[in-house]
Amino acid sequence: MLSLKNCLENKNVIVTAETGSGKSLCYIIPVMNKILNQQDKYNQIKQDINIPINNIQKGAIILAPTKELCAQIYAMIRALDKKNRIFIQRMGSIQQIAPISSNEYSQEQLRQMSFQNVVNGVNWNNTDILVSTPSQLEQILQVKDKQDPFEVNPATIVIDEVDLLLGESTLSKSTMDILKRFSFAQNKIFGKENLERQFILAGATLPKKIKKHNTKDLFNLWFSQPYFIESENFHKIPPTIEFDNIDIDDFLAEYEDLTVQDLLVKEIQKSKSKKIIVFCDNYNTVQQIVDHLEQHKITSAPFYGSLSTEARMNILNDFHIGQFQVLVATELVSRGHCFEGVEHIIQFDFPKDAVSFLHRVGRTGRLGEKGKVTNFIREKDQFFFSKISQVLQNRVSIEQAFSRKRSLKKQAEKQEY
Numbered sequence: 001m002l003s004l005k006n007c008l009e010n011k012n013v014i015v016t017a018e019t020g021s022g023k024s025l026c027y028i029i030p031v032m033n034k035i036l037n038q039q040d041k042y043n044q045i046k047q048d049i050n051i052p053i054n055n056i057q058k059g060a061i062i063l064a065p066t067k068e069l070c071a072q073i074y075a076m077i078r079a080l081d082k083k084n085r086i087f088i089q090r091m092g093s094i095q096q097i098a099p100i101s102s103n104e105y106s107q108e109q110l111r112q113m114s115f116q117n118v119v120n121g122v123n124w125n126n127t128d129i130l131v132s133t134p135s136q137l138e139q140i141l142q143v144k145d146k147q148d149p150f151e152v153n154p155a156t157i158v159i160d161e162v163d164l165l166l167g168e169s170t171l172s173k174s175t176m177d178i179l180k181r182f183s184f185a186q187n188k189i190f191g192k193e194n195l196e197r198q199f200i201l202a203g204a205t206l207p208k209k210i211k212k213h214n215t216k217d218l219f220n221l222w223f224s225q226p227y228f229i230e231s232e233n234f235h236k237i238p239p240t241i242e243f244d245n246i247d248i249d250d251f252l253a254e255y256e257d258l259t260v261q262d263l264l265v266k267e268i269q270k271s272k273s274k275k276i277i278v279f280c281d282n283y284n285t286v287q288q289i290v291d292h293l294e295q296h297k298i299t300s301a302p303f304y305g306s307l308s309t310e311a312r313m314n315i316l317n318d319f320h321i322g323q324f325q326v327l328v329a330t331e332l333v334s335r336g337h338c339f340e341g342v343e344h345i346i347q348f349d350f351p352k353d354a355v356s357f358l359h360r361v362g363r364t365g366r367l368g369e370k371g372k373v374t375n376f377i378r379e380k381d382q383f384f385f386s387k388i389s390q391v392l393q394n395r396v397s398i399e400q401a402f403s404r405k406r407s408l409k410k411q412a413e414k415q416e417y
Helices: 002-008 023-046 067-080 091-096 107-121 134-147 162-166 172-183 191-196 215-222 248-254 260-270 283-295 309-320 354-361 379-394 408-416
Strands: 013-016 060-063 088-090 129-132 156-160 198-203 227-230 241-247 275-279 300-303 326-329 342-347 371-377
Touching: 002 013, 002 023, 002 227, 013 023, 023 060, 023 067, 023 156, 023 198, 060 134, 067 088, 067 129, 067 309, 091 129, 091 134, 129 134, 134 172, 156 162, 156 172, 162 172, 162 198, 241 248, 241 379, 248 260, 260 283, 260 342, 260 371, 283 300, 283 326, 300 309, 342 354, 354 379, 371 379
Parallel strands: 013 198, 013 227, 060 129, 060 156, 088 129, 156 198, 241 371, 275 326, 275 342, 300 326, 342 371
Antiparallel strands: none
């Protein structure tokens, strides 16, 4: 409630809370509220031909790490906007838009043309909310700068999954460039106007450092009087989640004629959940498991980064409506996605760091609902698992058990010397 209050008061807010706690609504509701309250004001301003509308801050940009999460945010806003008063555009749909022509084009030409069509269609004067990944927004801004650098001038910028967008990922450079453009007071394009812009950053985790700088010091430099709000259960595993840990080496020793995939089949068959997510380290394992489950008449689908955007969207939609029982996925699906009715997570491959564990587990037991997590533990996972077990047993913050910067693998290697 505190984060919602501060966001509604137009303050710069950095909110960190456990997965499944409703962080998205903490920025969606204030963004929508501000837009609806300002619509009458801007309609009046538009009637005054002496005031250039492009120089007025309006609307919001929401940044998320994946096209799938962009689609989820878009759907949440559409569901809340019962009267369709808010015009929202989602850049996650770029690759689904194809030019209509009898000519034949290569896939790369189609992609470039589709992107250009979308960029040219982004008219900020008629847009209330733009939901995009950082890299797509950066390309849009580069195109718009050649036409009118003042056109895209949002009143609010939201960064969801902030630790991923500003952490050690390929998305961090684009996110940093966007923040430098819209938050720095010394920026030559917007100058002091940036100080009036509202920023809302949300995440289940927060890096201690960004590009070797202390995160909080950097945020204090970028944003005017930021409010840091942390939930009581930040970095904690919800108590409603039950854990079942299986020693893979013991299982294989006892059942010599069975494989780990066979064990997975048994766990799925005895599960009461109509929706199950199985996490794997890479897409090869994902596909092998999907093939194995098919042999045992278990409905499933793969989910990993190299699938096309359209394919991933269709798979998530089919899982949402219950077309199949098991989603076999890489780390990609652990970030921000909200699935109703997922009561069971199986970690076929145990995570390599505390943040991954937190996000994977967070796909179940959301908003106080019960959930179950089954961990497959191999010999190489024993050190990592012992650290996790301390967290679960003592119900403490994961941060107390692990260095935020150092992965579990590095800690294990250090332990060996």
